[in-house]
Amino acid sequence: MKGYLSKESLSQERSFPIILALLCLILYIPNLAGRDLWCGRETLYAEVARDILLNGHWFAPYFNGELYYNKPPLFFWLIALTSVPVGDVTEFTVRLPSALSALGTVLAVYFLGKRLYSARTGFIAGIILASSPGFHKYACVAKLESPLTFFITSSIAAFYIGLTTSSDKRRYLLWGWFLMGLAMLTKGLGVVLIAPVILLYLLSRRELHRIWEMELVLGGFILSATMAVWLLPGYALGGSEYIKGLVGHFGYHVGQGPEYEKPFYYVTEAFVGTLPWSLILPAIFFYLRRGDVDAKHREGLRFSATWFIAMWIVFSLIMAKRSRYILPMYPTIALAAAVMWEDYIAKTYETWSKIKVILALILSLCAGIAAVIMTSGFIVLTPLTSNIIALCLIALLVTWWSSVRAGQYKTLFISLFIMITSFEMAYAQITLPIESQAGTEKAVCEKALANMEPGARWALYKFFSPDFVFYGKTYVRTIDTEKDLADFLSSKDRVYCIVDETDYAEINLSALNVPAFKITKLEKTGKRAKTFILISNRPGKPGDVSPGAKI
Template sequence: MGVKMRGVKVMNKIRLSVLVIFCLLVFFVSLGRWDLWGPDEPRYAEVAREMLISGNFVLPHLNGEVYFDKPPLFFALIAFSARLWGEMSSFAVRFPSAFFATLTILLTYLLGKRLFNQRVGFFAGLILATNVEFWWLAHRANIDSTLTFFTTLSIAGFYLGLRYPGSRLFFYLIAFLSMGIGFLTKLQVAAIVPGLTLLTFMVATRKFSLLKDWKFYLTLPIFLFIVLAWIVSAYQLGGSQYILQLFYYKTSAMFFKEVSHPKPLFYYFEAFPAGFAPWFIFFPSALILAFQNPYRKQPEVIFLLGWFITNFFFFSLSKGKRELYLLPLYPAASLLVAFLWERYLSFDQDKLLQKLVRVPQYLLLGILTLTALALPLVVYKAPSPIASNYIFALPLSFLILGGVAFVFFNRFIYPERSFLGVTTIIGLFFLFTATFILPQINQSKSAKPFSQKVAALVKDSDKLSFYGLEGAEFNYYTGFIRVKRFYQVEDLKKFFLTREQVFCLIPKKTFNQIQGKTNIPLYPIISEKIGRQEILLITNCQ
């Protein structure tokens, strides 16, 4: 028995080490190889930069004005990362996202191990690391990777507290502490996702003992204290307007009104398959298995289904939708797919399991083969900066084809190798994308080169204005704070009616629309296409 336990512990350490190394390669190696891209990244980086300048870590500011959209924690993490790495670089700004994405993968492994066994946890960690949306957001200075860690930790804490009564106080403490920190990251959703998951599990299993447990009520004040302490501090600095804007107009109102990102009711039914690719191919099979006897009666399976399905429909009811809002559900989806694979490997003679795994497996191998064959041609035909990576696309294609062959020939004899082969292929593809493709796309997406030209010409933020754009990327890359923003032609006209030379950044399309309405001469100096729109720097003097 002792030898067996030692073997389990050794395998646990090996699998944890593999996940850490895999995340280091897939998330961190090329994290800073391209600039911050709008709309979110430079905006969040600028809020963090202004935090460092002002020393105010309670009330976020953007362009010198109170920033109502998000609470302060994520920006404080970026500021801390900048201090840690010695500069406000792309790597430092994205580091919190990659760091918490890695922690989420390790947490998913540990949760899978507790729910089922080591292999489920290990597979789930690899699946989570190699789906498109999670990988992409681990490379972005977006809040959602960080939020997902705290929602996952909170959910895990509640479930493990129910499962292990002897450690219940500790797990509830972790759950509410994580929920409170998550609330400072992205407000209500940090409580809603764990709350709906827990409620669904209690209703489905008819286990309402939690509501009578004094340990639950003893630890609940931890969450309340964290939230209220910040709200009081924010109210003292920002007043009732800040609280109302943050807690309703910028968050809750999105559920009831089409404030921003309006999408139809069934939007997530197409967005989730794309985001969870390529593993979504196995997700319908995972759901079919979960609803089969005896699995549908297992508390662990009920827990995962409640986590995913209830929250999926909750987010679908919201008027405002974005693909990344579903990220807190991705650990549950990964665990369900991992459970499917583990059952298949444990009972490979089961006819239903063979169909549930092998049919989507063949489909995935076909997609990977077509990708490998098309990749060199796609890169070669791409615009010139990307086409220069044609020479690197060829060996990657051969590696993918070799991996597909490896998976195909091991699918019966060593099926676990076929799973690991697929994750390796996907990991290599993501690494290639981050190392070669995204830095080339950066040439047309980055606002940095144009901002440097603007800063060299303007030199003083008082003489610069924005019209028809938020301009956070230009705040960040010029270093200017308190740049005037105009949305009415008359306000812009007043700004230009001065004897000294002043400037304005404006989309070219907008400039063409207002040019005849100002009745004053406006002179374009420089322009550059950034992403999909061309931006002009205009002035009142030739």
């Protein structure tokens, strides 16, 4: 942290990206393992990547034995590649691409901030982005948004530099097109999110005619070639079914039409996701009214504003509202907030005594950790502990207020950074494992497998969860009706089916004249507690001579 507090020098400037990279590794890497994958997206993506790794379906991915065309394959490629050293997809390797993508986004923001303002402002922007709660969250989970944000941010930065530089203009613009292609290979939204930002920025400068300078022909070819690397082999291997599935899935989302309700949903989500740093953003309006703000800073804030507004419009028109969608808006918020923090830090008066600074930092550390412990239920709040926590919070607020009045903005910045990062690290180590355990079917799946004959076929009745496919390491059939269940249990081989306890009570297989035996109960504990019943067409457990209870 010392680099931005002292006078900027060449050696310090060179250390900025190294410090940011180390910061990201410290904040993200320890939080990737040690907890189960979330039911749904994480296990789904992990299983698609495992199929790529083990079965070689790189261009036409499969899930549960069927073609998977809901998403382009780049994210799954990254997971598969990071899993090569261990030979299988694990909780750590499935989340590692998200963490590395977040690191890349932080560095891209640093270099863009350096171009827009100064190296120190870019450094502060990197710190703000890396520690923002919403950004930190998706850096530690296996979701598409983190790599998508990296490619979008890098593409926008390349286009901006290409439009504003006199040297290597063409090289930057072509890199922008290539990175746009990678964004589309990640989620298919590259053009939809990147193009409006560039167009609105040029429009705000009344330079829309400069769009013809952006290497449209060669850039369009690079974009198409990047997509063709996937689509041509995908068609050759998956056939027309794969392409029709891609088009149909895309058409389904586009065909839902725009959503005009909650127009400011994403504004509030972006503000909350970047707390406490976003609290300084209203000061920009007063900052721009000052007469001493140079043209470079005004132009940089114009670019940040058009970036935010363009994406806000696009996201506001999307039917579904998800907070994770707006992750590509976080970099521009970090850049704008960094301008204000750099301005205030430059006004810092004589530094407080070491005792005051250390006290402020200790209080911030304690506040971040205490907030997690209180909400996780690890301790019982007695009157004594409640009073101690209340006194600490009051002392911290008084310290912050005193730092503002005394112009100690450096201390305030570091204090906020320590508080938010200690909260994030403690939350990831204490609360997330508890929440993920409540949201996963891993324990149920493992107990079910322990009560089955190895290699036997099994199915799920009237429900489906990707957890059973990933943790079961086999294809799982879904059965929707009692007749289909009866047909399944009529197999000559031993088969199993997992049934929700409520559905189990309503089954009337005796009327269908098929063998069905209750093998065991499968209990899911935690906040989302649920009971399943494992049934089979043969009595007893593997190696068990006692028969099961016939239904």
